[in-house]
Amino acid sequence: MNNPQVDLFKVQNLIDEPLFQPRRWAKLGGDLKKVLGGEIPVNSLVEGMVLPLFQRYPSPRLGTRVEVDNSASDFYTVVEVYTYDRPGLLHRVTKKIFEMSLSIWMARISTKVDQVVDVFYVQDLSGAKLEDEGVISRIKNGLIEELQRI
16 A cells, blocks of 8 residues: 555634534544545545535536636745536545645635635645746646546
């Protein structure tokens, strides 16, 4: 078994909702132990997710787009993802960012009904902002292609 990398997340919610129910945290803890123990791959957990009730019915959806901003931060390149929510979205986006050899230093995840604005503060593996236009274009196109697959 290869050694999985574990990131630390601080989860905050602006409203009190079922996200913080003890049984949901217990399930998450059990699933995490199974993943770290090599008993189950993360992808199988993501694929088994059920659509939220609001997504079971068609609704108007805004187009998907990815913006890259180097002026918003002195130390990080800011990658903004605008799309509609679906199961496994955050997992697939962050996995793709990792596959493109980027480090996520901070993320702001926002969902309103079924529309998502996810903002990632990233650097390359040397700890630098993304300055090369070719690299920036590859990042944008890679994320858009991934979002179209799911």
